[in-house]
Amino acid sequence: MIPQAVQDCWYPLAMAALTGPYPGRATQLLGQPIRVFRDAAGTIRVQGDAGADLPVILRFGHVWACPGTPQRDLFTIPEADHPGRRLVDCGVVRVKCSPLRAVENFLDIAHFPFVHTDILGAEPHTEVGRYEVHIREDTDEVWATKVRFHQPQAAMSAEGGIETEYMYRVPAPTAAVLYKTCPARPGDWDVIGIFVQPLTEELCDVWPWMALYDDVTPQAALIQFQQMIFLQDRSILENQIPRLLPLDPGMEIPTQADLTSVAYRRWLKRKGLTYGAQMVAA
Amino acid sequence: MKTGGRVTNWVANGLSRDVVAGVVVPGRWQGVDLAIWRSATGVLRAWKDRCPHRGMRLSHGFVRGEGLSCIYHGWTYGTDGRCRSIPAHPDLVPPAAIRAEALDCAEADGVIWVAGAGEAGPLPAVTGLVPLRSLALHALPGQIAAALPGLRLFPGGLRGVVVLGGIQTSLCLLLQELARGQTMIHALCGPQDDPVAVSRGLEDLRRSIEQGVAA
Numbered sequence: 001m002i003p004q005a006v007q008d009c010w011y012p013l014a015m016a017a018l019t020g021p022y023p024g025r026a027t028q029l030l031g032q033p034i035r036v037f038r039d040a041a042g043t044i045r046v047q048g049d050a051g052a053d054l055p056v057i058l059r060f061g062h063v064w065a066c067p068g069t070p071q072r073d074l075f076t077i078p079e080a081d082h083p084g085r086r087l088v089d090c091g092v093v094r095v096k097c098s099p100l101r102a103v104e105n106f107l108d109i110a111h112f113p114f115v116h117t118d119i120l121g122a123e124p125h126t127e128v129g130r131y132e133v134h135i136r137e138d139t140d141e142v143w144a145t146k147v148r149f150h151q152p153q154a155a156m157s158a159e160g161g162i163e164t165e166y167m168y169r170v171p172a173p174t175a176a177v178l179y180k181t182c183p184a185r186p187g188d189w190d191v192i193g194i195f196v197q198p199l200t201e202e203l204c205d206v207w208p209w210m211a212l213y214d215d216v217t218p219q220a221a222l223i224q225f226q227q228m229i230f231l232q233d234r235s236i237l238e239n240q241i242p243r244l245l246p247l248d249p250g251m252e253i254p255t256q257a258d259l260t261s262v263a264y265r266r267w268l269k270r271k272g273l274t275y276g277a278q279m280v281a282a
Numbered sequence: 283m284k285t286g287g288r289v290t291n292w293v294a295n296g297l298s299r300d301v302v303a304g305v306v307v308p309g310r311w312q313g314v315d316l317a318i319w320r321s322a323t324g325v326l327r328a329w330k331d332r333c334p335h336r337g338m339r340l341s342h343g344f345v346r347g348e349g350l351s352c353i354y355h356g357w358t359y360g361t362d363g364r365c366r367s368i369p370a371h372p373d374l375v376p377p378a379a380i381r382a383e384a385l386d387c388a389e390a391d392g393v394i395w396v397a398g399a400g401e402a403g404p405l406p407a408v409t410g411l412v413p414l415r416s417l418a419l420h421a422l423p424g425q426i427a428a429a430l431p432g433l434r435l436f437p438g439g440l441r442g443v444v445v446l447g448g449i450q451t452s453l454c455l456l457l458q459e460l461a462r463g464q465t466m467i468h469a470l471c472g473p474q475d476d477p478v479a480v481s482r483g484l485e486d487l488r489r490s491i492e493q494g495v496a497a
Contacts, residue, residue, distance in 0.1 A: 110355045110369070110370035111354050111355050113356065113369065114352075114353055114354060114355060114356045114369075115353070115354065123356075123369070126356060126369035126370060126372065127369075127370060127371065127372050128370040128371070235342075236338060236353070236354050239338060239339040239342055240336060240337040240338050240339075241315075241331070241332045241337045241338075241339065242337065246337075251337075252334065252335060252336055252337055253334050253335050253380055254335075255335075255368060255370060255371060255374075256370075256371060257370035257371065
């Protein structure tokens with residue numbers, strides 16, 4: 001039985017620009033078959049197996065739907081509307097892991113030197129300094145701020161190693177957004193998100209998305225860079241045991257560098273967002 | 283493996299010469315996935331294939347000196363299983379409770395053996411034979427035994443004198459059950475047998491068994 005709190009959330013299902021006429025994209029959401037298509041009037045619609053329409057929102061270039069009764073609007077990313085930014089849909093990466101593990105990995109910086117070697121991190125610059133984590137009461141989101149890390153090539157527009165500052169944000173159980181120092185515009189943030197579609201508890205489609213200040217790099221190169229990063233992450237995510245994200249302490253051992261992950265797991269547990277989670281230590 | 287009433291917990295997990303210093307490979311013992319690795323000075327270890335930090339398979343990691351490091355965050359474990367460094371916190375001495383979970387492992391006659399911690403009996407003896415090769419089959423141990431009626435069961439696998447690859451050979455097949463109905467054969471043969479002929483004979487055998495399984 002899928003908890004009501006899980007069913008009442010918004011989930012990404014497709015890129016709006018690539019959504020074609022019926023039969024459109026036949027996919028899965030929370031283990032149920034689902035279809036995303038554009039009807040004769042040009043409206044994007046999402047239907048379950050029985051043909052009933054789900055509530056739909058088009059935002060950040062993606063199609064979002066709620067299989068239950070939405071309790072709130074889908075989150076916003078105000079920075080995405082700032083003039084001068086390039087919005088980049090990065091396609092999709094299918095990963096055989098819990099959607100929650102995919103989000104948690106996105107919040108993690110300590111793996112950069114070992115998984116994204118010489119790109120997002122490199123030995124001996126492995127230290128993760130103290131940063132701040134809190135739950136924003138007004139929006140009920142997990143935030144990590146003042147995260148700093150040394151990076152050899154933080155972005156396509158970066159030349160040489162820089163100290164990058166990050167902020168991380170979990171606005172929905174299967175979505176995460178990061179803000180990072182923008183090499184081209186000091187003082188501004190590049191914004192990168194992952195929108196994770198839970199096909200089942202152990203299978204997900206990850207839709208990376210970016211809102212960058214970068215007028216130079218070709219679109220294909222930006223997407224290629226992001227795809228490379230996510231394929232490196234996939235080699236980790238498909239080899240974690242268990243596939244489900246353990247929410248009870250004891251199964252895995254966090255350290256100070258994992259404060260964001262700890263807050264995310266507690267937040268999921270408190271809200272009953274346990275689809276893709278393991279509750280009892282095996 | 284239960285063999286004629288005698289029980290041994292030792293399961294062959296490879297040939298010694300295939301796990302050289304500085305490498306880590308996946309293994310499997312009674313349904314448990316393993317990371318088997320050899321340190322720079324030659325110390326061999328068999329651990330559960332799971333880093334206690336975030337559950338990543340240690341068999342995807344890397345060996346440096348006398349330690350095995352997890353590929354996810356670089357947590358490094360010494361040959362005693364204890365975590366000795368956490369790169370995100372270089373100045374931290376990891377608590378003693380953070381450790382990899384070890385199984386027993388031993389080497390004899392060029393074979394790597396693994397057993398549950400502290401519960402192993404004597405090692406199965408394959409003295410007098412020479413290690414040949416390992417190969418995986420899409421078949422269960424019983425199907426392999428049925429295809430080779432000339433071999434008899436012994437603790438660890440099958441052995442006997444058979445004709446294989448056109449020659450008579452003293453053959454020993456150590457059997458290791460893998461996931462998804464696969465079995466790894468670690469083969470040894472007599473010191474005077476032609477290894478190339480026996481090796482080709484094993485490949486013919488694999489084809490005929492897998493065709494039988496598929497049919």
